[in-house]
Amino acid sequence: MRAVQAYMPKSQRAEYEKSVQLAAEWLAKQQPVTTEDRVFQILGLAWAGGRLEMVRRFGRELLKDQRSDGGWSQTSALPSDAYATGQALVALKEAGSATPTDAAYKRGAQFLINTQMEDGSWYVRSRTIPFQPYFDAGFPYGPDQFISAAATNWATMALVPLSQ
Secondary structure (H helix, E strand, O other): OHHHHHHOOHHHHHHHHHHHHHHHHHHHHOOOOOHHHHHHHHHHHHHHOOOHHHHHHHHHHHHHOOOOOOOEEOOOOOOEEHHHHHHHHHHHHHHOOOOOOOHHHHHHHHHHHHHOOOOOOOOOOOOOOOOOOOOOOOOOOHHHHHHHHHHHHHHHHHHHHHHO
16 A cells, blocks of 8 residues: 555546545454454554544554553464564554553663664564575574564564654
């Protein structure tokens, strides 16, 4: 949705705006299973514009999933991690459901700070079934490097507003 909004030619604006609204209608009807499902439901609806009360309601539901350690988990069966926590904080801020000065945001940020590795990255164990031959892309953590790189990106995006 964001790519369509950002990169479609202006001459096709009516067509892509219709596509964005159809996507928003679909997102509004979905029942998220994972934290990532909820995060992208919130982000997609926020990016689509309008539906502010729905976005904030979904944000409040995401806030209820915050764990006692301040973090979020990818699924209810997993521990809190930097990937889910970073995503949740970014979505909550984008949706206007939490600001960096709110207690829940601060608790999430503290979770991220507490779990940051010495080199500045975050480690998250991969939960995918390996289906491609392994190759080292240069990020730490071997076969867990791709989810850890993504987690580091989300965590950084969540912490940046605290420094502004």
